[in-house]
Amino acid sequence: MPITITDVATRAGVSKTTVSRVLNGKGELDAATAARVRQVIAELGYVPKAGAVGLARGRTRVIGMLVPSLTWPWIGEVLQGTIDVVESAGYGLMVFTCTQGDQSMRRFAGQVSAKSFDGLVVIEPEGTLDYINSLHEQGLPVVLIDDREHRPRFPSVATTNRAGGEAAAEHLLSLGRSRAAVITGELRFGCSRERLAGFRSRMAESGHPISPKLVEGADFTFEGGLRAMTRLLHSDISFDAVFAHNDLSAAGALQALAEAKLRVPQDVAVVGFDDVPMAAYTNPPLSTVRQPMRGMGEAAARLLMSHLDGGEQLLDEPHIVPTELVVRGSSHPQARSSEPGGA
Template identity: 40%
Template sequence: MLECDAIVYVLLSRERRHMATMRNVAEYAGVSTATVSHVINGTRYVSPELTGRVLTAMRALNYQPDAVARSLRRRETLTIGLIIPSTEIPFFAAVAHSIEAAAFQAGYNVILCNSGWNLPRELRYLGNLLARRVDGLVCISLEMTADQIAPVVAEGTPVVMFERRMPGIGLDAVGIDNVQGATAAMTHLLELRHRRIGCIRGLGTSSLSGMRLEAYRQVLAEWGVAYDPALVCQGDYLPHSGRMAARALMDLDDPPTAIFALNDMMAIGALQVLHERDLRVPGDVAVVGFDGIPLTQYTSPALTTVVQPISEMGRVAVELLLARIRGDGPREAQFVVVEPELVVRASTVGAAASLPAPRTARQPTEVSS
């Protein structure tokens, strides 16, 4: 062995003798060594609270697993985590693409986790991403509570929520004005003289679906149209649920002349059913979606939809997160609202000509600016 190699070997040996062990971390955090191992390796779900305690202990003791020792010394991994509900829905896939593109431009990699609408799986991914020392997180969660994500915030990992606010725990968020988008869609249909408007809503746990549904009801009230609960059907954001809902709506004794689906995939499913029943769109039934996924340009007929500016939203989410990571963001939590846009296409235009004049045609009250 060369002399310089011997010196390095002695120095490394001394360093190892003073390095904390997994057992030290477990004792400090008040957990088992198995829990520490699961946090480090992501081999089993560990609650955010326990994960935070383990990570705090690792930092306090300067415990560095070999796989991440280099990044810990650098205090950054140039990696951000992204949790989305489903890769089956094109909107979320497009969001992931926009976030990845913005992160890549800034020199960051993205670890994508698909929760499959499953809260325990979502929480497990949350713990796994923390264990992998991501520099920050973008989270699209419909069910995670403030209490469940609070330990992550307390531990110091920056988090940006996408399409959902969590007041009280200091999280930045980006989203659209869902009420404005749904109001534009409903106003468009009412201006076309539709009064029997079916609504295919999303999952009952979704705050986004709740806001859009509330706008549906509010606009009906403003136009003097009675709300009929029989015209509201439950969906799950996938085309099959749109098909089932459309069948139920068109089987009513007094079926709707228009359908507002609270996302595009359910609207596409509804279009299929209308075609199968030889109903003209928009002559017999008009259809409006929500999201503005590219596929809506190629349906037959092309789908009128509320377009969310996905690229801009992804860019803003990454900018908010990087500002927190670099420590140059404002002290107060930021909620950036991006404006949606109603894009009118062939699934609604021209429908009014085939409709009888409504019995009540009250126009909305003008509001002075």
């Protein structure tokens, strides 16, 4: 049976008139009540009939945000950056995840059809880029926060993944670490390929190319980093440094090194990527390439707000927010043993 406005009103504990006012953006409503109604609309996947949607004639002053999941370690920072800008501009934010696959996307598509928001910020759920591009072509203002090396035909915010990899290599080389291993993220993602290419290029330029045997794939998780480091420790090639493609896998690598009775950074220096909050609290604290996650959310929201409120054109080119190397105890320049090793 199709979801009706009565279903929405019953679930939200309000009248049908209140639901209609939320849909049309008319009349004074308590902010908490309006937010509850919109949440129920999203949960039920309610799509009002065209004749009932006053939103089509005006503005909702709501921004949509589509993300793969809220459990990714850096999503919270991106979300907070987006919220800070959106709320400062007097807008609300509707967040959609894709944790239930096609069912999630059907609910999201229903909210698009209902014109529940004026513009969209996206961290692309895998396999949805063509659909998001079609929304842009149909007139929905969209800004993509991109970590997958995609070059969409609409505005995006990206960071310098390749330069971040180069900076990690330069730092390790400055410590005299010339036998580097790499724990990659999933190489189907552009961010992983860029980080590996930058690191590998800088090491090769210095005369210390990375052995293919010292490149281990992982999946951006603590467990994946631990397993990858265990495999490296059982290889027949020694190493004195490790570059992990995110902080969770770097933390897993630290655990494996500790279990192998190897000292960090004296025996093996470790550098991660992202600078999530836990990076400062590992043992030892993790050196990492800071990805400006909150800044990326802020930049994406500002691009969208400038278009919606200021009429500025959204340019089909990426807005770049640079990475930054953060040096902590896992690669401290003053800690070095006379005989580094790693296998």
